Amino acid sequence: MSTLYRRLLDLMPRIGVQVTDLGPGKAVVSRRGGPYRVTGAGKDTWVLRPTGDAARSEAAEDEAVRLGDSGAVLLMDPSARRDERGTQLAAAAYLCTQHVAAMLELYGVNCVFDVGANTGQYAKGLRRAGYTGRIVSFEPTSATFARLAKAAEDDPQWQVHRCGLGREESTARIHTGWKTMNSLLPASEYGKGRYSRFAKDDTEEIRVRRLDEVMDEALAGLADPRPYLKMDTQGYDLEVFGGAGERIAEFVGMQSEVAVLKLYEGSPGMGEAVARYEAAGFGITGMYPVTREATTGRVIEFDCVLMRAAAAPTV
Template structure:
């Protein structure tokens, strides 16, 4: 049932005030005559929230102008005190926004989502407007069930219960590490950082080669322009190797590269980036995924790379 507060907000545009609903109890209100989004505010705009006494200007919110774009970022005082969490959340958003822009620029029509977990990456792409095919791979039974449920109402989101690697085989994957399940064991650094690495169960999974599944995944696309996203907890180069010569078909890619290694035997950032560049990809963005709270050092980056020669001819 709609509250009187919400009914009042719906009436405000009739008296020259624009309202953007942000969340329950929170709205963006402006005198501007043009409709606004959350990032399109100007000097005539306030952040307001519902309080026991009615509607009041939100205390402690800082407006940060984003260069010359005209966009404004509103930062709550409490959120701003946790610099690390704020930076990582912003990096995640900016990375996905950048990927969505590159998918549009290169006219990509199929995203290979390797290491999909429960579908977080795919859902973010959909929210930012990507409407093409998504093919997600997740090998563990419990997490795959969540992924399958997430994709059930999206007819162009296909899911596969398997891992990808250098060869067709079966292997034991460490489970119980939440979003960090890996085919590799933890490094000494990883054990010191994450207590979850000190306990582990395993599950036998199927591993396939990327080049072996591509025809099936791309079936029905008249002019396939695939993009490869990998987040496999230290196993990305093995996935990449499994593409063989068909890696040349990808217009771009994304890989989680490690500065500080969490997994035994995983490649460092330099080795990974050199491999991707040797295959014809060039970096378009680097975004921190995790940072040490005590030192500020970045542990892993999301590295976005595109194949410049694949840019559609203007």
């Protein structure tokens, strides 16, 4: 039986690509832009690279790392090996999205509450990972919300709301100009030392609502709601969580950015936040570093994924 690699090579001439077979695991393919080299990294695995001198020298140094017995292969080029921190954080972001998508499928989630949506990066990541259910995004600042609304306009299963969420219904002033890190909390001394963006201190008045007050609207039309709560509110996650009241029991899972080193004054530490989530019936299924100090290697924040085991489907 031919391998997937071999079947790919057999298919290429049908789409106008010339193939010169050089032996097991090696071939030269060409089309308009010049020749490319296919190198085998193992059974049914291949890499397609330009055959220029620079590319050839780097490709020769690539390392194919097998990920246990999963059948997956990670290809590490020299630049990735040199940037350990960047590679680890990128891998963590990818693994977190894949894990969340798997949990949404396992628990039958049909509505994701995307709190602190920014311009829609999280929602778009879920779509790329295969989640097709409802997404309800919350973003309070005017300029960022405009970009969020634009991102969601062609997705009928993606709702957007211009407001923040917290423990009480109110209006508040949010710190803006911090790119993806706008917060209702001021920056800590540690945060100011780490991020120069915190030196800018513009604010905008926003509406703050309670989570339990928006749930009926968000879940309307779902015969058997199975919601999941994602929070990324720059130190304000426990306030959002508190605003769910007793209705937090309706969520089958959740995700929160928890801080090891505090970027914002008055924000909870990781231990306090996780203890609150566990007391409400959630258990950790994954922890993924979001940011790390380049000089010390210390993790600053984790994405913490938690699910309600009692809500898991029974076989």
